[in-house]
Every structure is written in C-alpha cells, then in structure tokens.
Amino acid sequence: MRPSLLLLCAISRYSGAALLRQESSLDPSQWDRSHEADANQLLQVSIALTIQNADIGVETLLRISDPTSPDYGQHLSAEDVVRMFEHEPKTVFHVVEWLGKSGIDQSRVQLSYGGDRLTLNLRVQEAARLLETTFYHQTHRETGRKQIACQDYHIPESLAGSIDYILAASPVQTHKRIPRQQVVLNDRVTATAPLPLGCLKSTTLACLRALYRIPEDVPPHPNNSFGIFEPSWFSWVPEDLDKFFGQFQRDLVGHRPRVDAVNGGYLQRNMTESIWYQEPNLDFEYAMALTSPQEVTNVQVGSYGRTGNLHDMLAAFDKYYCMTPGDKKYPITYPPGCNATACDCGSSSPPKVLSISWGWTEAAFTPNYLQRQCLEFLKLALMGTTVIVSASDYGTATNNGCGPFCLDDPTGSGTEGRFSPMYPSSCPWVTSVGGTQMLQPTDRRIAPAPTTNETAFRQKGTSGNTFSSGGGFSNVFLAPPYQISNVATYKDIEQEHLAEIQDRFNSTGRGYPDVAVRADNYAIVSQGNWKLASGTSASNPVFASIITLINSERMHMGKGPVGFINPVLYSNPDVLNDILTGANQGCGVDQAFRATRGWDAVTGLGSPDYERMRQLFMSLP
Numbered sequence: 300m301r302p303s304l305l306l307l308c309a310i311s312r313y314s315g316a317a318l319l320r321q322e323s324s325l326d327p328s329q330w331d332r333s334h335e336a337d338a339n340q341l342l343q344v345s346i347a348l349t350i351q352n353a354d355i356g357v358e359t360l361l362r363i364s365d366p367t368s369p370d371y372g373q374h375l376s377a378e379d380v381v382r383m384f385e386h387e388p389k390t391v392f393h394v395v396e397w398l399g400k401s402g403i404d405q406s407r408v409q410l411s412y413g414g415d416r417l418t419l420n421l422r423v424q425e426a427a428r429l430l431e432t433t434f435y436h437q438t439h440r441e442t443g444r445k446q447i448a449c450q451d452y453h454i455p456e457s458l459a460g461s462i463d464y465i466l467a468a469s470p471v472q473t474h475k476r477i478p479r480q481q482v483v484l485n486d487r488v489t490a491t492a493p494l495p496l497g498c499l500k501s502t503t504l505a506c507l508r509a510l511y512r513i514p515e516d517v518p519p520h521p522n523n524s525f526g527i528f529e530p531s532w533f534s535w536v537p538e539d540l541d542k543f544f545g546q547f548q549r550d551l552v553g554h555r556p557r558v559d560a561v562n563g564g565y566l567q568r569n570m571t572e573s574i575w576y577q578e579p580n581l582d583f584e585y586a587m588a589l590t591s592p593q594e595v596t597n598v599q600v601g602s603y604g605r606t607g608n609l610h611d612m613l614a615a616f617d618k619y620y621c622m623t624p625g626d627k628k629y630p631i632t633y634p635p636g637c638n639a640t641a642c643d644c645g646s647s648s649p650p651k652v653l654s655i656s657w658g659w660t661e662a663a664f665t666p667n668y669l670q671r672q673c674l675e676f677l678k679l680a681l682m683g684t685t686v687i688v689s690a691s692d693y694g695t696a697t698n699n700g701c702g703p704f705c706l707d708d709p710t711g712s713g714t715e716g717r718f719s720p721m722y723p724s725s726c727p728w729v730t731s732v733g734g735t736q737m738l739q740p741t742d743r744r745i746a747p748a749p750t751t752n753e754t755a756f757r758q759k760g761t762s763g764n765t766f767s768s769g770g771g772f773s774n775v776f777l778a779p780p781y782q783i784s785n786v787a788t789y790k791d792i793e794q795e796h797l798a799e800i801q802d803r804f805n806s807t808g809r810g811y812p813d814v815a816v817r818a819d820n821y822a823i824v825s826q827g828n829w830k831l832a833s834g835t836s837a838s839n840p841v842f843a844s845i846i847t848l849i850n851s852e853r854m855h856m857g858k859g860p861v862g863f864i865n866p867v868l869y870s871n872p873d874v875l876n877d878i879l880t881g882a883n884q885g886c887g888v889d890q891a892f893r894a895t896r897g898w899d900a901v902t903g904l905g906s907p908d909y910e911r912m913r914q915l916f917m918s919l920p
C-alpha cells in the first residue's frame with residue numbers, strides 16, 4: 300500500500316458537526332498537540348465515497364435553469380435526484396476489500412441509505428493502522444476545544460478516485476462552547492421608541508418597499524414555502540417580534556414562525572447575551588413582514604447539548620447525505636436528537652426558498668468536503684429550491700470566529716496575506732447576497748447610478764474595524780458557466796486595478812456575490828429594545844423574501860417555483876440596479892474589489908427591482 304493522498308484529518312466530537320465549526324479546524328497552528336491518543340479509544344469513522352454523476356447533475360441543473368432552454372423550470376422529483384446520483388456497487392466492494400486487508404471484517408461496516416457513505420467504529424489503533432497515521436489529543440488555542448486528530452492520513456492510490464474524505468469522531472468529549480457568527484450588529488443606537496430617522500439614515504420596512512418596489516399585497520399560495528436556517532442556540536423572541544410587528548406590520552402581531560426542529564432544535568431563552576437573539580429576531584421580523592401573510596419556517600438546527608450546522612440541516616433534507624447510526628456492538632453516546640436508530644435523516648422537506656445568513660471560512664475545510672456538501676445544494680436546486688446565502692461583512696477577509704482571517708497571513712490579525720473566501724457563498728449552486736448602503740448627501744460628488752442611489756456596503760464598527768461587503772473568488776470552486784462572460788467583462792474593466800492585487804486571489808474561482816441588498820442600519824427589536832443592525836445578514840432575508848413573493852405570483856399563474864435563479868439573472872442583469880461605486884476591504888487592502896458597471900466582486904449584478912424581476916420571471920414558463 301503506497302501512500303498517495305495527503306489529506307488533513309480533522310477528528311472531533313461529531314464528524315460532520317465538528318468540521319462545520321467556524322474555527323479553522325484544519326489550521327494546525329491553531330491547535331496545541333499533547334499526548335498520543337489511547338489505543339483503545341473508540342472512533343466513529345465515516346468514509347464518504349465519491350458521488351457518481353456529479354457532472355450529469357451540473358449539466359442538468361444548468362439546462363433546467365437556463366431561460367432559453369425548452370427544459371426551463373422542469374425540476375426533478377426527489378426520486379429522480381436519488382437515481383441520478385446512485386452509486387456504482389463495485390466502489391463499495393473495493394473499499395470493503397481494503398478494510399478487510401487491514402483485518403476489519405465487513406460485518407462491522409454499515410452502508411448509508413444512499414450507498415455513498417460507509418460507517419464503522421474503530422479503535423484508535425485500528426484506525427491508525429488502516430490510515431497509516433498517529434492520533435493525538437489536541438486543544439484549540441482560542442476556544443479550549445479538545446479533540447483527537449491526526450495530521451496526514453493515507454489511502455491506497457487505487458481508491459483515490461473513489462473516496463471523497465474520511466471523518467472520524469470520538470464519541471465522548473467535552474469542550475467549552477464559544478458562539479461564533481459572522482453577523483455584524485452595531486448597537487450604536489439604542490432608543491426606546493421607533494427611530495424617527497429618514498431612509499438615508501436607517502432601514503425600515505417602508506424604506507425597503509420603496510427602494511426595491513416590493514408590493515404589500517401578494518396573496519400567499521398554499522404550495523409556497525419559505526425557510527430560514529438558524530443553528531442552536533440562536534433564537535427569536537416572541538415579544539420582540541410582536542413589538543416590531545406592532546409598530547410596522549400590525550396584522551402579524553401574535554404570529555410566529557413555524558419551527559422545524561432538526562436534531563433536537565429548540566428555542567432557548569436562558570442565555571443572557573444579546574448576540575443569541577439579534578440574528579433570528581432580525582431575520583424573522585423582516586422576512587415575515589415582507590412576505591406577510593406567507594408562513595415562514597424556522598429551520599432550527601441543533602439541540603441543548605449540540606450545536607447545529609449546515610451538515611445537519613442538509614442531512615435532514617436528504618437522508619442519503621445522512622450518517623448511518625453507529626455500530627450497536629459498542630457503547631456509543633449519541634448526541635441529543637439522535638439515538639441508535641435515528642438522527643433526523645430526511646425528516647424535513649426543503650422549502651422553496653431557503654435563507655442562510657451564516658457563513659464559514661472556506662479554508663477551514665478540505666476541498667473534497669466542500670465539493671461534496673456543495674453537491675447537496677445542487678440537489679436542492681435540481682428540485683426547485685432557491686438557496687440564498689449572505690456574503691459576510693469582512694470584505695475580502697472572513698470572520699473565522701476570532702476576527703478577520705486571511706490566508707498565509709504572517710500577522711494572524713487579518714491585515715495581510717491572501718484573500719479568504721467565504722463558504723457557502725462560494726458554492727456555485729447558491730445565490731450569494733452582498734451588501735449596499737445609501738449614498739449620503741456628503742457623497743454627492745459621486746455620481747449615483749441611474750437606477751439607484753446605493754453604493755457598496757462599508758462601515759466602521761464599534762471596535763474600530765472596517766466592515767464591508769463580502770466578495771471575491773473561491774479557491775475551491777471553479778467559475779460556473781453562467782457567470783463566465785460577466786466575470787470576464789469585469790476583469791477587462793478592472794484590468795489595471797486587479798493586476799495590483801492579483802497575488803491575493805484565485806482568478807479562476809467562482810466569483811461572488813451574485814446580487815446585493817441594502818445592509819446598513821436596519822431598525823430591529825431585540826430583547827425589548829429598538830436597535831440598528833447592519834450586515835449582509837440583514838440583506839439576505841430581504842432578497843429571499845422577494846423571491847418568495849415572486850414564487851407565490853408564479854404559482855397563482857399555475858407555474859412552478861423559480862428554483863435556481865443565477866443563470867436567469869446573469870443573462871438578464873437589467874432586472875437589477877447596477878451598483879457603480881464603493882469597494883470592499885480586507886487583508887490590508889483598502890480598495891480591494893471595486894463596484895463597476897455590470898457584475899463585480901463586491902455587489903454582484905446589483906440590487907433587486909421587484910417590478911422588473913417579476914416581469915422577467917412571470918414571462919418564463
């Protein structure tokens with residue numbers, strides 16, 4: 300057996316869950332290694348097989364979301380999607396054969412529902428022999444989190460094309476939990492009454508409706524659905540929703556989101572810090588009011604003892620992505636919400652529009668892990684779900700949980716180095732939403748765009764940091780065909796400027812964001828107080844609300860949901876308001892990606908105009 304693949308191996312409490320933390324699990328400099336792991340320590344090992352027909356899936360999605368194709372809007376059923384990605388049985392056979400050579404009997408191996416994942420329990424010494432590696436205990440410098448990990452592992456060359464990644468989890472571990480999120484909430488203005496400020500200074504429902512021409516009277520359709528992802532322990536507060544609705548949307552007082560609890564998801568009320576409530580309050584106040592009386596679903600992921608993440612949500616939507624239960628021969632402690640037979644696999648139906656105001660540093664994961672998870676977003680798109688993701692507020696840096704983070708940054712403070720792209724914005728099968736703000740009277744020397752007075756989002760935070768719209772190019776995902784010509788035009792226009800920063804980013808990568816929405820100073824109620832909150836976390840539910848309303852209008856005409864919208868938008872950029880001024884910032888570059896005519900890597904194609912978008916989407920089959 301010849302070592303062929305050098306993969307980093309992140310071993311932690313619960314495989315997928317552990318990998319989706321915001322801290323950079325794979326950055327060895329963040330971890331202090333101590334003693335070797337006990338040979339008899341039990342690990343839950345999961346071997347993800349390379350998914351079949353990913354290319355056919357991509358080709359199909361591009362065809363059914365191309366507005367000029369006769370197949371436009373022909374979304375697939377869940378059964379069709381399963382059939383499309385079905386596995387070749389001989390791959391499983393080869394992996395089981397490899398395990399057998401290492402003395403691991405096939406009776407210990409379980410195959411997942413979809414046949415694309417093998418799970419088994421191994422003692423540390425068995426896993427170390429199989430993967431030709433050594434397992435250590437290590438502790439995260441910032442969070443104190445403990446895990447068992449190995450540095451590099453090896454698989455036979457003949458299996459290199461068949462295995463996407465291997466995860467292992469030590470079932471019982473404790474660590475200090477530290478909440479992480481990307482939302483920037485500026486508590487600079489706290490008033491006890493609604494803010495009597497105009498739309499240049501703060502954002503309210505009325506401002507958004509006027510700016511983007513969003514109607515108030517779209518009747519909901521019974522087959523429409525709108526979901527918003529929140530991980531534990533981020534919760535909306537009923538009294539806060541009512542105070543907001545009482546001021547701005549009286550018909551909604553007393554209305555609540557429908558809660559879809561994944562893996563024991565629940566609404567907690569016993570944390571005291573405001574950070575736990577602001578994001579969900581913001582999301583549901585605006586999404587519910589903008590789409591009223593559409594029911595809005597809170598996809599609440601993760602339980603009292605276990606943080607929720609995208610992996611868990613996607614597993615709840617797709618049982619074929621789910622982990623199989625562990626081997627009952629060993630005493631395994633299951634996470635709350637899971638037991639020996641169930642872990643919310645395929646227990647939820649995906650909504651027609653899914654809003655995710657959360658993001659993670661792309662560099663914190665192996666490319667294979669991200670490629671595989673991004674295929675789950677492709678599957679949702681194939682079935683007609685629009686996934687809308689915020690681009691973050693750290694410009695060309697990302698928030699890795701401890702502040703701005705850049706790649707190869709010798710300072711460790713996010714002020715030098717290469718730009719750090721954001722996931723899942725960097726996945727080509729979601730719609731990524733960047734931020735804008737209103738040009739102020741003092742900016743008048745800057746000529747506004749013909750259709751809007753918005754400029755790229757950029758604000759000084761209370762900490763002195765500059766926050767600006769996330770945007771840039773992925774290091775993992777190639778530019779998808781639907782954006783190639785728009786991105787090429789951008790590179791032409793910005794040729795000279797981009798030449799100055801060309802070492803900082805990967806010019807072949809997927810460019811994001813796709814669109815942008817106002818991100819500054821949203822009036823919200825949280826923990827009883829009126830506040831102003833800023834960030835692309837606010838932009839995101841607004842764009843998702845607009846797509847939800849358009850879906851209702853289409854359904855009333857007997858048409859299907861819009862599904863994956865990027866190909867339509869990139870070939871019809873005129874339905875958006877092009878943003879022409881401003882730039883994002885990060886990794887020590889003050890003017891990183893600048894807003895220009897057409898698509899750019901800070902405001903995408905621009906901000907929405909409901910009327911023009913509606914006209915376009917109603918004209919499609």
Ligand SMILES: *[C@@H]1O[C@H](CO)[C@@H](O)[C@H](O)[C@H]1NC(C)=O
Nearest residue numbers: 520521522523854855857858
């Ligand atoms: C909702 O969808 C179902 C299943 O596709 C369909 O049979 C039904 O007619 C739809 N309802 C309305 C009101 O269009």
Ligand SMILES: *[C@@H]1O[C@H](CO)[C@@H](O)[C@H](O)[C@H]1NC(C)=O
Nearest residue numbers: 565566567568569570602603
């Ligand atoms: C917080 O709430 C949970 C669930 O409602 C409960 O189990 C836990 O004991 C509470 N913790 C505190 C410190 O009150």
Ligand SMILES: *[C@@H]1O[C@H](CO)[C@@H](O)[C@H](O)[C@H]1NC(C)=O
Nearest residue numbers: 636637638639640641642643
């Ligand atoms: C496991 O959880 C599922 C879903 O919550 C439940 O239906 C089932 O009865 C549980 N099984 C056991 C063995 O506890």
Ligand SMILES: *[C@@H]1O[C@H](CO)[C@@H](O)[C@H](O)[C@H]1NC(C)=O
Nearest residue numbers: 510747748749750751752753
């Ligand atoms: C931009 O602002 C100016 C001054 O308030 C206003 O006259 C103009 O109509 C605005 N332009 C657009 C496109 O909204």
Ligand SMILES: *[C@@H]1O[C@H](CO)[C@@H](O)[C@H](O)[C@H]1NC(C)=O
Nearest residue numbers: 773774775776777805807808
């Ligand atoms: C640049 O991106 C492509 C895919 O988009 C990837 O294959 C390549 O490895 C990336 N290069 C670097 C230096 O990250």
